[in-house]
Amino acid sequence: MGMAGRIMLRSVKVSGFRGFGKTEVPFDLSSPVVLIAGNNRSGKSSTLNAVEWALYGSAVASGTGIEERTGWLVRNLECDTAWVELVLQTERGEIVVRRELAGGRSMKTTLRITDEAGVVSSDEAFLQTLLGMDAKGFMSSVYLHQEVIRDILTTRPANRKAALDRLLGVDELRALFEGLKGIKSKEYESKADAAFARLEDLKMVRAEAEQREIDAAKQKGGELGLENGAYTEAGFRRLCAEASDRLRELAERAGIDEAAVATPGDSRRFSDFNRQINASAERLRSRNPGAVSRDELVRRRDALLRAKAEHASKLRRRGELLNLRRELEQKGDLDALRAQLKGLQQQESDIKLELNNLDARTGVVREAVDFLERLEEKEAPAPCPVCEQEIRPGELLGRLRSTQREMESSTAELSGKLKELADAVRRTTGEIMALENNARELEDAEEALRKAEAAVRELLAGEPAPDADLEVIMKRELEEIEKDLEAAGRILEEYSRGISEVLEKTERAAVVAEVLAREARKSEIDAIGSTPEWRRVEEARDALMGEIEAVSLVKDAAMEVLKEVSRDRLAAAGGRIAEYYRELVERDDFDAIAVDPDSEYDVCAVSGGRKVKALTFFNQGDMNCAAMSIFLALGGGARDGGPAFVMIDDPSQSLDSGQKGRLARLLDRVSADSQIVLATMDEELLSLLRSSMTRNKKVYRLGPWNPQTGPTVSEE
Amino acid sequence: MEEKERIAEKIRERAGSEEQLSRCLELLEAVYAGAQQGLTGGAAGQAKARLDAGVRELEQAASAVERLIKG
Numbered sequence: 001m002g003m004a005g006r007i008m009l010r011s012v013k014v015s016g017f018r019g020f021g022k023t024e025v026p027f028d029l030s031s032p033v034v035l036i037a038g039n040n041r042s043g044k045s046s047t048l049n050a051v052e053w054a055l056y057g058s059a060v061a062s063g064t065g066i067e068e069r070t071g072w073l074v075r076n077l078e079c080d081t082a083w084v085e086l087v088l089q090t091e092r093g094e095i096v097v098r099r100e101l102a103g104g105r106s107m108k109t110t111l112r113i114t115d116e117a118g119v120v121s122s123d124e125a126f127l128q129t130l131l132g133m134d135a136k137g138f139m140s141s142v143y144l145h146q147e148v149i150r151d152i153l154t155t156r157p158a159n160r161k162a163a164l165d166r167l168l169g170v171d172e173l174r175a176l177f178e179g180l181k182g183i184k185s186k187e188y189e190s191k192a193d194a195a196f197a198r199l200e201d202l203k204m205v206r207a208e209a210e211q212r213e214i215d216a217a218k219q220k221g222g223e224l225g226l227e228n229g230a231y232t233e234a235g236f237r238r239l240c241a242e243a244s245d246r247l248r249e250l251a252e253r254a255g256i257d258e259a260a261v262a263t264p265g266d267s268r269r270f271s272d273f274n275r276q277i278n279a280s281a282e283r284l285r286s287r288n289p290g291a292v293s294r295d296e297l298v299r300r301r302d303a304l305l306r307a308k309a310e311h312a313s314k315l316r317r318r319g320e321l322l323n324l325r326r327e328l329e330q331k332g333d334l335d336a337l338r339a340q341l342k343g344l345q346q347q348e349s350d351i352k353l354e355l356n357n358l359d360a361r362t363g364v365v366r367e368a369v370d371f372l373e374r375l376e377e378k379e380a381p382a383p384c385p386v387c388e389q390e391i392r393p394g395e396l397l398g399r400l401r402s403t404q405r406e407m408e409s410s411t412a413e414l415s416g417k418l419k420e421l422a423d424a425v426r427r428t429t430g431e432i433m434a435l436e437n438n439a440r441e442l443e444d445a446e447e448a449l450r451k452a453e454a455a456v457r458e459l460l461a462g463e464p465a466p467d468a469d470l471e472v473i474m475k476r477e478l479e480e481i482e483k484d485l486e487a488a489g490r491i492l493e494e495y496s497r498g499i500s501e502v503l504e505k506t507e508r509a510a511v512v513a514e515v516l517a518r519e520a521r522k523s524e525i526d527a528i529g530s531t532p533e534w535r536r537v538e539e540a541r542d543a544l545m546g547e548i549e550a551v552s553l554v555k556d557a558a559m560e561v562l563k564e565v566s567r568d569r570l571a572a573a574g575g576r577i578a579e580y581y582r583e584l585v586e587r588d589d590f591d592a593i594a595v596d597p598d599s600e601y602d603v604c605a606v607s608g609g610r611k612v613k614a615l616t617f618f619n620q621g622d623m624n625c626a627a628m629s630i631f632l633a634l635g636g637g638a639r640d641g642g643p644a645f646v647m648i649d650d651p652s653q654s655l656d657s658g659q660k661g662r663l664a665r666l667l668d669r670v671s672a673d674s675q676i677v678l679a680t681m682d683e684e685l686l687s688l689l690r691s692s693m694t695r696n697k698k699v700y701r702l703g704p705w706n707p708q709t710g711p712t713v714s715e716e
Numbered sequence: 717m718e719e720k721e722r723i724a725e726k727i728r729e730r731a732g733s734e735e736q737l738s739r740c741l742e743l744l745e746a747v748y749a750g751a752q753q754g755l756t757g758g759a760a761g762q763a764k765a766r767l768d769a770g771v772r773e774l775e776q777a778a779s780a781v782e783r784l785i786k787g
């Protein structure tokens with residue numbers, strides 16, 4: 001294979017990185033073999049780690065799955081910064097990679113790459129491309145450490161497969177195949193099927209629903225008198241035309257100016273027609289002549305009845321007052337009574353005057369009697385006070401007493417007459433007042449009656465003669481109104497019936513329109529399979545199925561190529577693996593090992609035609625030797641396109657002295673194709689390597705270590 | 717790259733039609749790009765993205781038909 005033209009290590013400088021102190025420690029790696037010796041915790045592994053960190057940074061900790069790297073401390077806590085500067089040698093010159101972790105509390109890693117032409121960048125991908133592998137690949141096929149050995153011989157097939165894939169350089173192909181294999185094609189097929197099934201179900205459900213609606217509409221149509229053959233566009237238009245014509249006829253008969261509703265061209269325009277017909281029918285209904293006439297007649301009848309009642313009431317009142325007057329006038333009319341009253345009052349006055357005279361004379365007589373009686377008591381004659389003649393009282397007293405009695409009798413009689421006259425005057429006065437009241441009331445009643453008559457005359461048709469009997473005329477007119485009302489009712493009924501006919505025809509047209517619309521809808525649903533939209537679904541389904549098939553086809557092809565490449569590379573390296581193994585292990589029973597590409601890379605011990613899984617009986621030393629044989633035969637410089645160096649950390653674990661000697665010789669052989677950087681604490685191995693390895697060697701010994709200064713480094 | 721070409725060759729041998737071949741080669745390019753980026757998840761991610769896009773396309777087309785059926 002050779003190292004010409006491939007990436008090699010030139011030097012590395014370390015400061016503050018893991019076990020190293022602040023002081024910069026340079027390592028010259030330009031020799032074919034570099035050995036780093038030292039005790040445990042002296043910084044040997046940190047030197048190798050510095051190379052991997054410079055190349056891959058934190059990807060080593062996060063992307064390789066190597067337990068030792070998980071959460072590892074990059075920076076020596078005694079130092080503010082950690083940096084590694086690695087120089088790689090390519091056929092075009094040197095590439096300087098410097099990675100630094102700095103920044104106080106918020107530590108940040110920076111990468112600076114200076115390529116062969118002096119161009120500076122910080123592109124992580126540049127290094128991966130340069131080395132032809134990612135961090136995992138590097139940690140499996142360039143850097144031999146205990147985890148690689150464990151993975152190669154692990155009982156866990158996935159780990160072994162991953163480790164061998166990386167050694168064989170098919171990890172990318174494996175990832176591709178595993179990725180495609182992990183795709184659940186069935187789920188996608190189910191999604192495609194489900195989408196179609198959903199559409200088919202929906203189609204069926206909707207078509208059935210439309211059919212149910214059609215049946216229900218036809219049943220309703222049957223109840224409305226529609227024949228089975230009526231559900232056509234022609235039938236629909238006929239019904240609409242009939243409704244429109246009937247409406248126009250009603251409008252014309254009623255003398256209403258109503259625009260005709262145009263018959264729709266097809267059932268899809270029914271909704272406009274329906275709205276117009278209903279609006280037109282409503283207008284005709286509100287302007288219905290029968291209704292107008294009836295309302296007017298009712299209004300007139302009610303007014304006339306009210307006026308008639310008012311007139312009758314006033315008439316009755318007048319009659320009552322006239323009757324009263326007649327009754328009052330039985331004793332004489334007002335003039336007679338007034339004359340009578342006057343006579344009575346005159347008599348009363350005469351009698352009063354007569355009584356006054358009588359009273360005056362009665363007084364004189366009484367005084368004369370009193371005088372005479374006093375004279376009589378004296379029994380002596382006395383002169384008259386007037387004429388002074390001697391008076392003889394006996395005879396005169398008798399005559400005067402008789403006169404006095406007569407006068408008393410006359411007074412009593414006159415007083416009786418006066419009382420009777422007073423009664424008559426009072427009675428007559430009352431009768432006069434009653435007649436006067438009656439006259440006033442009668443006058444009012446006459447006025448009210450005149451007004452009532454005027455109101456009646458105003459309501460009555462024509463102009464009744466002044467002497468007409470309004471009651472009779474009103475009765476006749478009310479009878480006429482009743483007849484007119486009957487006629488108006490008939491018109492109204494006929495008109496309403498006409499409008500109902502229009503609306504019934506419209507309703508039938510609505511049913512026909514609904515049936516036609518639903519039949520059209522159902523036809524659309526039935527024919528959905530021939531629409532461009534459905535074809536797009538089929539195309540999308542075909543495309544998806546094609547993609548699923550493509551995944552399967554690419555996956556199968558990738559699997560075959562993966563197997564072929566693995567088999568080819570294992571076949572190509574098989575001789576070397578066996579050879580290396582033979583050089584490392586001296587077993588009589590199994591003189592070779594082989595990796596089986598068909599059984600998940602089982603490592604088998606081989607003897608003649610016999611193959612046995614090595615894991616079942618190899619001891620730890622044999623296992624380590626087998627793993628190192630595989631690693632050295634496939635990794636590092638042996639790997640196509642990979643870097644021409646390997647880093648080996650502490651390879652002599654579980655090896656006996658013989659195996660160590662054979663390992664030293666094998667590594668000498670490997671160093672023909674790969675630069676070797678090896679760290680060991682095993683002085684025996686170091687000695688064997690020094691003595692066995694024929695190429696130029698540089699040996700670094702790492703001495704006592706402290707956190708501040710790191711290890712002491714000396715070159716031997 | 718050599719492996720990719722070998723896979724493409726196998727696909728060419730097996731593809732039943734030009735359309736299928738074209739689709740497979742397109743997928744191969746996509747998953748290879750994915751695999752180079754992020755191992756298993758990358759390759760699967762690319763293929764799944766294509767399948768998911770196909771499902772979305774189908775569902776969109778199906779939705780259009782559903783709207784037609786529902787009126």
